[in-house]
Amino acid sequence: MMRTAALVLALTAAPALSETITWAGYDGPTTRYPHQALGDPVEYTKLIVRTDEGREFSLEWSKQIVFEDTEPLLVDLDDDGSIELLTVESHEEFGSRLAIYGITTGTLALTIATPFIGQRYRWMAKVGAADLDGDGQIEIAYIDRPHLDKKLRVYRYSRTPTSATESVARLTPVADAWGLSNHQIGWPYIVGGIRTCEEGGTPEIITANGDWSQVMATTLTDGKLVSRRLEKYEDPQTIQSALSCAP
Numbered sequence: 001m002m003r004t005a006a007l008v009l010a011l012t013a014a015p016a017l018s019e020t021i022t023w024a025g026y027d028g029p030t031t032r033y034p035h036q037a038l039g040d041p042v043e044y045t046k047l048i049v050r051t052d053e054g055r056e057f058s059l060e061w062s063k064q065i066v067f068e069d070t071e072p073l074l075v076d077l078d079d080d081g082s083i084e085l086l087t088v089e090s091h092e093e094f095g096s097r098l099a100i101y102g103i104t105t106g107t108l109a110l111t112i113a114t115p116f117i118g119q120r121y122r123w124m125a126k127v128g129a130a131d132l133d134g135d136g137q138i139e140i141a142y143i144d145r146p147h148l149d150k151k152l153r154v155y156r157y158s159r160t161p162t163s164a165t166e167s168v169a170r171l172t173p174v175a176d177a178w179g180l181s182n183h184q185i186g187w188p189y190i191v192g193g194i195r196t197c198e199e200g201g202t203p204e205i206i207t208a209n210g211d212w213s214q215v216m217a218t219t220l221t222d223g224k225l226v227s228r229r230l231e232k233y234e235d236p237q238t239i240q241s242a243l244s245c246a247p
Helices: 236-243
Strands: 021-030 043-051 056-060 065-067 073-075 084-091 095-104 107-113 124-130 138-144 151-161 167-178 193-195 204-209 214-221 224-232
Touching (some): 021 073, 021 084, 043 084, 043 095, 056 107, 073 124, 084 124, 095 124, 124 193, 124 204, 138 167, 167 214, 167 224, 193 236, 204 224, 204 236
Antiparallel strands (some): 021 043, 043 056, 095 107, 138 151, 204 214
């Protein structure tokens, strides 16, 4: 079965190659971390990718960490034509973190990650990635503990050249907002995401509010997250319709 102080963490990596990821999924089912946030005790140990050159790469956590996620999200975070992967992985003692993977010097490898939440069975759910404030850099959004804290968090992704052949990836916290969620316990899917309804318009993060009574649209403006109500929440499809800019 497969599931397809500004804190700055950094890893050094070579510039992206012309080869890029076209597909990614999880495999290696395991029950060693039976949180069941996504509806069953099975999570995954292996990340598999395929590229535009027809090659397949994989990596596997042999202990402590699993991929606790619905599917990897493919996105070009630095606009270099090479795809990175957004994943959520969980540590048996420290809970979840957002982890970014890419192909570097012919190897699938971890590029950078947020800190783990810090406690077992504490999870986060990806929202998406976009240039949320129009500054030319990509921001990544996720909900930290969508069943408990219900906190929308936004990080900015950037790369800084350190030499002619290497650069450093950075994740810098930008803004947080409380009282938003995109997942209910047991759902095997995550709802919402990021929409831009007009060409050149402002990207909006679409979620529910904390008590699941309203569909919310949140924008990043002047370094702050600003939310507005769109409509009454009826069911998950209400959020998906809003995400598609349906009237």
